[in-house]
Amino acid sequence: GAGVSQSPSNKVTEKGKDVELRCDPISGHTALYWYRQSLGQGLEFLIYFQGNSAPDKSGLPSDRFSAERTGGSVSTLTIQRTQQEDSAVYLCASSLAVTASTDTQYFGPGTRLTVL
C-alpha cells in the first residue's frame, strides 16, 4: 500500500517568498505530524493534527508558519516570508490516531527546503 507522500521533494526559494509544502498521509490515518530536521540536528516538532483540528501548535517557530488540514487527509504547511534559517528538511508523519497504543508514526521522505 502507499505510504506517506510529500511534495515537492526539493524546493529552492528566495528569501522573502512564501512556500507551501504538502503531505498526503496513509489512507485511514487520522493523526498527522509535521517536523523539521535541520542539518546535523534532531527532529523538531512543529504541529500535529487529530482529524482536521490541531490541538498542539506549540512547536511552530513563529507566526510565519501555519498549517492546515482539510477533509481529514491532506495537510499543507505554509511558510510566509521565508528566511535563510528556515532551510531544513520538513518531515511529515501519520499514525492511526493520537492514542498511545496506535501512534506508531510512519514518515514521508521529506521536503528539502533551501532558502537563498
Added chain:
Amino acid sequence: AQSVAQPEDQVNVAEGNPLTVKCTYSVSGNPYLFWYVQYPNRGLQFLLKYITGDNLVKGSYGFEAEFNKSQTSFHLKKPSALVSDSALYFCAVRDMGRDDKIIFGKGTRLHILP
C-alpha cells in the same frame, strides 16, 4: 514536561561486535518509548516500541531494546553489528497519561566499521 536524551552524538562499533545506543527519558507518568532509524537519503523508519509488558522489546532488523524503569532508560541493542546498520537512530517518548505529542531525541549516528 516530557523529555528524552541521547547522550552520544556518535557511536562507532566494529562489525560483528555488539552495539548499544543509549536513551534516557523523563515523563510525569508512565512512558511509551520508541526507536526510529534514518538511513542516508531515506525517511525515518519505525524499529520498535515499548508500551507495556515485557521489558525486553524485539524489533526490526534484529534490534532490541530494554526498558529499565528505575534507570529511566530504553537503550537500543543488537548482538552483532552489520555495516548496513550504519544510520542515524532516534529515541522518542510519549507520556502514557497525556494526550500529547511524541518527543524525539537529537539522534545518535551509528558507524559500523568493517
